[in-house]
Amino acid sequence: MSTSAPVSVAVEARAASKIFSRGKPNQVVALESINLSVRQGGFVALIGPSGCGKSTLLRLMAGLVPATEGEIFVNGKAADQARRDRDYGMAFQSASLFDWRTVTRNIELPLELLGWSKDQRSKRSAEMLDLVQLSDFGDHYPNQLSGGMQQRVAIARALSFKPSILLMDEPFGALDEMTREHMQAELLRIWEDTQTSVVFVTHSIPEAVFLAQRVIVMSPRPGRIVADIDVDLGPRGFGTREDPEFFNKITEVREALRAVEVP
Amino acid sequence: MDSLDEGVDAAVVRAEIRRYERRARLRNVVRRVVVFAAFVIALSLLYSGYKAVGQSIDDAQRDWPVIGSVMPATNDLIMPPISAILSEFDDPPQRRNAKTLGQFIFEASLFTAREAFFGFVAGIVLGLSLAILMLRSRTIERGLMPYVVVSQTVPLVAIAPIIVIWGQTNFGWLPFTWNAWMSVSIIATYLTFFPVAVNGLKGLQSPSAESIELMDSYAASRTQTLLKLRFPASVPYLFAALKLAASASIVGAIVGEISSGVGGGIGRLILDFASRYTTGPERLYASVAGAAVLGIVVFGLISIAERYALRGRAQENPVV
Ligand SMILES: Nc1ncnc2c1ncn2[C@@H]1O[C@H](COP(=O)(O)OP(=O)(O)O)[C@@H](O)[C@H]1O
Ligand SMILES: [Mg+2]
Numbered sequence: 001m002s003t004s005a006p007v008s009v010a011v012e013a014r015a016a017s018k019i020f021s022r023g024k025p026n027q028v029v030a031l032e033s034i035n036l037s038v039r040q041g042g043f044v045a046l047i048g049p050s051g052c053g054k055s056t057l058l059r060l061m062a063g064l065v066p067a068t069e070g071e072i073f074v075n076g077k078a079a080d081q082a083r084r085d086r087d088y089g090m091a092f093q094s095a096s097l098f099d100w101r102t103v104t105r106n107i108e109l110p111l112e113l114l115g116w117s118k119d120q121r122s123k124r125s126a127e128m129l130d131l132v133q134l135s136d137f138g139d140h141y142p143n144q145l146s147g148g149m150q151q152r153v154a155i156a157r158a159l160s161f162k163p164s165i166l167l168m169d170e171p172f173g174a175l176d177e178m179t180r181e182h183m184q185a186e187l188l189r190i191w192e193d194t195q196t197s198v199v200f201v202t203h204s205i206p207e208a209v210f211l212a213q214r215v216i217v218m219s220p221r222p223g224r225i226v227a228d229i230d231v232d233l234g235p236r237g238f239g240t241r242e243d244p245e246f247f248n249k250i251t252e253v254r255e256a257l258r259a260v261e262v263p
Numbered sequence: 264m265d266s267l268d269e270g271v272d273a274a275v276v277r278a279e280i281r282r283y284e285r286r287a288r289l290r291n292v293v294r295r296v297v298v299f300a301a302f303v304i305a306l307s308l309l310y311s312g313y314k315a316v317g318q319s320i321d322d323a324q325r326d327w328p329v330i331g332s333v334m335p336a337t338n339d340l341i342m343p344p345i346s347a348i349l350s351e352f353d354d355p356p357q358r359r360n361a362k363t364l365g366q367f368i369f370e371a372s373l374f375t376a377r378e379a380f381f382g383f384v385a386g387i388v389l390g391l392s393l394a395i396l397m398l399r400s401r402t403i404e405r406g407l408m409p410y411v412v413v414s415q416t417v418p419l420v421a422i423a424p425i426i427v428i429w430g431q432t433n434f435g436w437l438p439f440t441w442n443a444w445m446s447v448s449i450i451a452t453y454l455t456f457f458p459v460a461v462n463g464l465k466g467l468q469s470p471s472a473e474s475i476e477l478m479d480s481y482a483a484s485r486t487q488t489l490l491k492l493r494f495p496a497s498v499p500y501l502f503a504a505l506k507l508a509a510s511a512s513i514v515g516a517i518v519g520e521i522s523s524g525v526g527g528g529i530g531r532l533i534l535d536f537a538s539r540y541t542t543g544p545e546r547l548y549a550s551v552a553g554a555a556v557l558g559i560v561v562f563g564l565i566s567i568a569e570r571y572a573l574r575g576r577a578q579e580n581p582v583v
Contacts, residue, residue, distance in 0.1 A: 064479055083482055090480045092473045099576050100495045109491065110481045136273065141575035167480075 009073070010165050010197035011038040011061050016070035018056050029222040030056045033070070036216060036225060040164070043191055043198045045212035047205065047253065053223030054201040058167050061199060062090060075164060086114065088165035089158030089196075093173045095150035097142040097157075104129070104138040107157045114161060128156040131190060148179040155190065165197045172207065181241075184210055188236055205257070209249045210236060217253060219260040227256035307345050314342050343545045348552070351545035364546060368532065368553035374444070375516050375528035376557060382448035383512040386455025387505070393456065394463030394497075395489070404464070415457050419515065420522045423450050427523035443525045450519035454511040462504035466497025499576065502569040509561045517554060529554050 018031040030053040038044045046054045059065045060072050063083035074082035082088065089110075097106045107125040108116075116124070129135045132152040142150055151171055158166055172180045184207060191198055202208050208215045209231055217227035231249050233240055240246055317337030335341055352365035393411065397404035430446030470492050478488045520530025529550060536547040 059476070062476075062480055064476055083480065086482060088480070090477060092477070094471070094473055096471065096473045096477050098474070098492065098495065100498070100573075102575070112491070113478075113481050113483050113487055143576065 008040050009037050010040045010042065010075060011199060012036070012073045013057075013060070014071045014073075016057075016060060016067045016072055018053065018060060018065070019068045022068065031060070032222040032224050034223070034225060038197060038199060038214075040197055041195050042214065043188075043200065043212050044214045044216060045208035046199065046201045046216050046218065047203060047208045047257070048218030048223060049220050049257070050203060052218045052220050054203075054218060055169050057218075057223065058169050058199060058201050062088060062167050082165075086110075086161060087163055088167050089161070089163040091151070091154045091158045091166070091168045091171045093170040095142070095147075095154040097150055097153055099142050101141075102138065103134065103140050103142065103145070103153050106142065106153055107160050109157060110161045124160055125156075128160050131159070131193065132156045132186070146179070147175050148183055151175065151183060152186065155187070159190070159194060159196065162194070163196070165199070166191075167199050169201045170203065171200075173202070173204075180207070185236070187211065205250050205253050206241070206246075209233075209246060209253060210240060215249075215253050217256040217260075226260050227253075229253060229256065310342070311345055313337065314344065317342075340541065340544055343548060348545045348548045351543070351549050356543070356546060364549055368529065368550050371527065371529040371532045371550070372553055372557045375513065375520065375530060375554075376561070378444050378447045378519070378528060379451050379509075379512040379516040379561070381445070382451025382453075382515060383455050383509060385448065386452040386508060386512065387459050389452060390456035390459025390504075390508075391463050393460040394467055397460075397464050398467045398489075398493070411457060411460055414453070419450065419454070419518050422453070423519045423522040426450055426453075427519075427525065443523075444527065447516050447519035447523065447525050447528070450523075451512040451515035454515035455508040458504035458507040458511070459501065462500045463497055466500030467493045469500065470496045498572055502565065502572065506562060506565050506569070509565050510558050513554070513558050513561055529557065 013034045013036045016031060016034045017029070020028040020030055034057060046057060048054055056065070060067050061074065061079060063072075063074070063079035063081075066080070072079040075085075075087050077085065077087075097103075098109065101109065104122070104125045107128050108121045111121045111124060125138070126135070129138050132155060134149060134152055134156070137145065137149065142153065145153065154171065155166075158168075172183050175183060187198075188211060190196075198211075200208075200211055202211075212231055215227075215229045215231060216225055217229065218224065219226045229249065229252055233243060233245055233249070314337045317334075339347070352368070353363050355361055356364045356367060393407065397407055426449050427443065427446045430441060430443060430449070432441075434441045467489075474492055474496075475488065478492050483491070516528065517530035517533070519525065520528045521534050524534075525531065532550045533547065533554065536543070536550055540547055
């Protein structure tokens with residue numbers, strides 16, 4: 001086994017592959033030889049056509065499924081160890097809130113699992129509600145909230161125990177365009193406030209370009225990295241979406257995607 | 264989220280919404296009570312109407328033999344009038360005892376309810392244990408589930424006497440003395456554990472893959488995932504089962520009493536009045552009505568508990 005990655009790197013994939021049902025007739029090569037390194041505090045977007053293995057790569061990073069070949073390091077440790085050390089928070093497309101828990105108690109769920117005291121928990125959940133601007137809704141149940149508010153709760157829950165890495169799988173995929181843009185701005189504000197490293201899976205090109213410092217473009221199955229595009233738009237704001245450079249980057253990502261499209 | 268009008272305080276709006284919700288809940292309860300009362304009245308009218316028609320035909324034309332031959336006869340022995348059944352509640356059934364039939368039925372109901380309650384609780388414990396066991400492994404599920412299902416196809420009247428006979432053993436190792444009614448509880452357990460096991464398993468398996476991954480991402484232990492995710496997710500499924508199980512436990516207790524002869528409960532009361540039917544048919548009807556009320560009360564209690572336990576959740580009821 002090789003040496004671990006330097007600690008200033010949040011996530012590193014070395015020649016990582018994932019084959020599901022290996023050797024069986026229904027074998028699926030989901031990922032092929034992924035090399036990727038995300039620096040601490042960075043914001044990286046993964047984009048690619050549906051089924052290209054974005055979610056699988058995220059789950060590999062999360063230590064939820066093991067790589068078939070190659071290695072994944074998170075904060076200098078094997079991904080599975082990082083999972084056990086609670087190094088990251090996760091958010092999914094469906095907010096996956098527990099509908100029998102109030103907003104506050106949803107946010108406190110990871111803290112309960114970590115054995116925090118009640119006082120510590122309510123102090124932290126109040127902070128997190130403040131961070132996602134839902135302080136008035138702590139006693140509400142998830143089904144009383146809009147989709148955007150539910151996602152904000154999910155983000156608050158993911159960050160409640162201050163993990164150093166946030167892994168997000170199309171978290172805004174189910175939201176309408178207006179809410180989505182609002183949530184993107186919110187996420188960037190939270191990212192700047194908390195200095196968490198973010199890996200963000202999306203299939204929206206403008207979303208990837210608006211949010212990320214780097215956009216990783218993946219090919220259709222088996223997923224490979226085909227482009228690694230730096231996005232240098234400075235601090236995002238209302239003007240960003242009208243910035244010519246924003247459009248240039250969108251075009252660049254689109255062309256990278258088109259180049260690998262299967263006809 | 265922003266208030267619609269600067270002058271309207273969000274707290275006032277929310278209080279207004281809560282008041283509205285409370286009114287809606289109250290309306291809902293009233294509607295249920297009215298519907299139920301209407302149902303009971305309709306049933307009584309049907310009964311009395313049929314009886315009235317049968318009686319008038321019987322009196323007028325004896326050569327038109329439908330009621331009394333292909334349909335039940337309507338005389339006071341076979342269909343006592345509802346007024347007679349109701350007034351019977353107030354009559355003492357025993358000559359040297361001032362206790363009214365209503366009191367007898369009430370006490371017998373409590374006795375049966377106790378049997379059913381212990382059986383019910385034991386059934387929940389057994390059913391949930393089986394569900395958790397089957398959750399642990401597919402192999403166990405596939406091996407166990409057929410037997411769980413088959414257990415319910417054995418007729419209750421066949422196993423009830425066996426259980427009661429086993430119960431006559433002197434279980435010296437028990438910290439309490441075994442009573443005959445406890446054997447009846449076991450019969451209730453036998454009917455109760457089944458819906459709890461089947462629906463409980465369905466509920467424990469109901470969380471989405473993402474919810475399970477979320478727990479895994481927190482490195483939650485299996486027990487933590489069970490207690491914080493799977494079990495709460497199964498509560499709506501469990502209540503659907505508990506409503507079935509509660510009625511089943513009453514039925515189990517009554518059938519258990521009848522087929523084993525254990526005395527003191529409503530089943531035994533029904534058995535006694537059935538054997539002395541000709542001297543007082545109203546008593547049998549009254550005690551059957553008592554058993555029905557017991558079932559309805561138990562069902563209602565579970566429904567109330569369900570509403571409380573599921574408050575705040577999405578409205579959809581899981582399909583049983
Ligand atoms: N648990 C699994 N078992 C078998 N195949 C899987 C599994 N998870 C994902 N796959 C397959 O791997 C491929 C990549 O899936 P996924 O990572 O979900 O793609 P994306 O998120 O980019 O849409 C798909 O073809 C999918 O069918
Ligand atoms: Mg996906």
